Amino acid sequence: MGPLAGAALLGFLLWILVLRSFTGRRFAPALGATGAALPLLGVLGWSTRALADAFPVAGPAALAGDLALLFAAALAPLVAGAVAGAWSGGRRSPHRVAYAYVVPAMAGMGALVLVPFGLGVLLAFTRHHAGTFTWVGLDNFIDILSGGGQPLWAPLSFYFTLVVTLVWTGLNVALHVAIGLGLALLLRAPDLRFKGLYRVLLIVPWAVPNYITALIWKGMFNKQYGLINEVLGHLGVEPVGWFSSFWTAFAANLTTNTWLGFPFMMVVALGALQSxxxxxxxxxxxxxxxxxxxxxxxxxxxxxxxxxxxxxLGSIWTFNMFNIIYLVSGGQPEGATDILITEAYRWAFEQDRHGYAAAYSVLIFFILLAWSLLTQRATRAAEEAHG
Amino acid sequence: MTAPSDRPLPRWKTHLFLVVFTTVTLFPVLWVLKMALRPEQTFATGLNPLPTTISFQNFTDLMSEPLFLTQLMNSVVVAAATTAVGVFLACTAAYAFSRFRFPGRRAGLLAFLVTQMFPGTLMMIPLYVVLDQLGLLDHLGGLVLVYSTTAIPFCVWMLKGYFDTIPRALEESALMDGAGQFTIFWRIILPLARPAVAVTALFSFMTAWNEYILAATFMSDETAYTLPVRLQQLVGAYTTEWGHFAAGAVLVSTPVMLLFFALQKHLVGGLTAGGVKG
Structure with missing residues (x-):
């Protein structure tokens, strides 16, 4: 960590210097460009090396090295663009100031989000076996989209899981909004007593770490000692094996996630109502x-x-809500209540099929991307309609 | 002409509903508290959620574990460092996105939004490789880097929304007075945005403090564990030490809850103030 920490500190100091010096003095652009480019180049350097070392690819050609170079080549224009932007800004354009503020966050994101993402996408085209990755082209995607050799409606098929994920997301968001908005409307009344108290108590579920929420609710739904069955017992209902059939397991997940999710929407709605x-x-x-x-x-x-x-935002978070599914139902029964993200995790870490899991994840990404593009469009259309 | 539905709900009915709803909501939390304060390891039984015994046995058990304090410190250090790094980077980036119009601005904002859609499972293996190469596996620094980059996009969006609501006239008059760009950012914008910055800090803190699966994957040495990894171990496949787990859960949740209550008025200010406008 020693040299790395040193480098980080140096980069940080340099950057502060750059920020402070942007008052139109002569050397500011040059300094700015250097300050912006250094961390980026460093990041590029080590990520390329990391790539080349880390992926021993089967076959005589060091495919990994090539891929790494390819990737670096793809990133290079970005860096060049940033540097050029900082340079060409010169005296007349204020852009260089903006870049100086944006670049550090961007560089960090580039190194630890975009590079791993790119690597992950590459993995989707490989097959993993005993520590080596073999390039298999589109095989993983074809395999997944054709149902993986199982009937399309079997619980382990991509389409079944996709439908479960969509139902999961839709129901959760609908419940969060309905409950959150309902409570916000009730709590809005100006002369309601104790409303501060209600408000504080009702955001408690949001403050509890969600893995703890998940584990507690898993206990609550336990067949032998769980609280839910005990309450049902008092009402004369036989103990329910919550995780042994699809709908009850799904309901358990849904209850847990609704519990932890409605306060966020309530607070958003309360804030919006004030305006x-x-x-x-x-x-x-x-x-x-x-x-x-x-x-x-x-x-x-x-x-x-x-x-x-x-x-x-809520729908994207729910779509990828790993902790709840993984810790509450754990996919029971037989993987039926898994959503796409937990399914991908299982392929990677339980079946050791990293390439397959990566392909799954790439598909998840594209679904979410399509969804947000759609909604962006809707927002823009709405904005235009309202002037 | 007043339709029957037009009459507002009588006050007592509103209160009745809210009291029942709040009680049901708080039930699991009270349950954890009850289990934490009983000197037993079974899941509590009976319908009464209020503690019937007060014993700190579980807490002292947990504290006297040889590695517990180390792991607690790990969590504290990681969360604090993540907050510092994440908030600082997010503030500067959000300031640029809010105040400057530059080529790549829209793309940059969109890029931050898009990273929210990257599935964690896709990142896990490559992140492992990257951290391995940097020698940061089993090292808290690795977690700090990963967590702060996870936290940045949301923080940038929150802060940008809030900065957008701060009138520009303030900066313009400061510029007239000869203040530099950095002075404006540091002396005017940041202090005005204090509530939003505080909330951003809280979310960064929570990202690090509550994260479990990455920490479990990247940290194999028990001395490098963070608390969530240790707590998850207590809930085994066959037996669960519910008492110890509950005590740990109380310890872990309390600081977050206190921060939540301290900041509750500002929790979503940035999100509702600006909306997702380009």
């Missing part, structure tokens, strides 16, 4: 609009801009 002027609704009330009509035509449309980003 809605009360006189709008009062005016509508005077005009004789019913409660529901006021909510439907005034409150809801005004809430949308604030709720929308939260819903998109």
């Amino acid at each position: 809605i002027p009360a006189d709008l609704e009062e005016a509508a009330e005077v005009d004789g609009a019913s409660r529901w009509a006021r909510f439907r035509h005034i409150t809801l449309p005004l809430l949308k801009p604030a709720l929308f980003p939260a819903v998109i």
Whole structure:
């Protein structure tokens, strides 16, 4: 860690110097470019080396080395662009200042998010066996999308898991929004006593680390000693083996995730409600609009801009909610309640099929990308419609 | 003309509903507290969620484990370092995204959003390789690097939204007075954005403090474990030391909860203030 820490410190100091010196003095652009380029080049250097060393690829040609070079080549224009941007800005353009502020975060993201992501994508085209990776082209994808040799609706097929994941995400987000918004509307009343107390107590689930939530709820749903079965017992219901059939296991996951997820939406909705002027609704009330009509035509449309980003973020988080599925149902029964992300994890770390798992993950990424592009479009259309 | 649905819910009904809902919500939390305060290792039984005994046996058991304090310190160090690195990088980046129009701005913002969609399973093996090459496996520094980059995108979006709401007139008058760009950022914007920065810090802290699967994958040496890894071990496949686990859960959750309550007014300020506008 010694040299690395030193390098990091040096880079940091240099960067601060750059930030401070950007007041239009003569050497600022040159200094800025250097400051921005150094960490990036360093990152590139070691990641290339890391790549070449780390992937012993079967076959005489050191395919890994080539891939690494290819990857570095792909990144190089980015670096060049950043440097050129900082340079060409010169005296007249303010851009170099902006780059000086953005580059460190970008470099960090590049090194520890984009490079691993790129590596992961490369892995999706390989097959892993006993420490070596063999290039297999699109085989993994073909295998996955054709159902992996099983019927398309078998619990281990990609399509089955995809449907489970979509249902999981849709139900969760719907419940989070419905409960969160409902509570926010109740807590909004100006003269409600103890509302601060309710509010504080209701965000508790959000503050509990989610792996702890998951493990506790797993205990609650335990067949022998779980609290849920005990409550049901008092009502005269036989103990339910929650994790032995699909829907009950799914319900257990859903309950857990709803519990931990609604406070976020409640807080978002409360924040957004504050910004809605009360006189709008009062005016509508005077005009004789019913409660529901006021909510439907005034409150809801005004809430949308604030709720929308939260819903998109929430749906992405839920889609990839590894901890809950992995720790509560663990995919039981027989992998049926697994969502795509836990399924991919199993392929990688239980079946040791790293390439296959990577291909799974690439598919997950594209699904989410398509979803967010779609929603981005919707937001933009909505913004234009509203002027 | 008043429709029946127009009459607001009577107050007592609202309270009744909220009290019942809050109680149900808090049930699992009280349950953990009850288990933590009983000197037993079984899952608590009975419907009463309130502690019937007060014993700190589980806490002292846990504390006297030879490695517990080391692991607690690991968690503290990792979370603190992640917060410092993550918040600092996110603040500067968010400032640029909010105040400057430069080529690549939209792409950069979008890139931050897109990284939220990278599935963790895709990153795990490559991250392992990268950390291995850097000699950072089994080293807390590796976790700090990974966690701060995980935390940055969300923080940037939050902060950008908040910065956007700070009127530019303030900066313009400071510029007139001859203040440099960095002075403006450091002396004007950051202090004004204090609540948003605090919330960002909280989220960075939580990212590191609560993360389990990466820590479990990258740290094989027990002295480098963080608390979540240790706590997860207590919940075994066949037996669970529920008492010890609950005591650990209380220890781990308390600081986060306190921070949450301290910052609760500002939790989503940046997110609702700006929205996801380019």
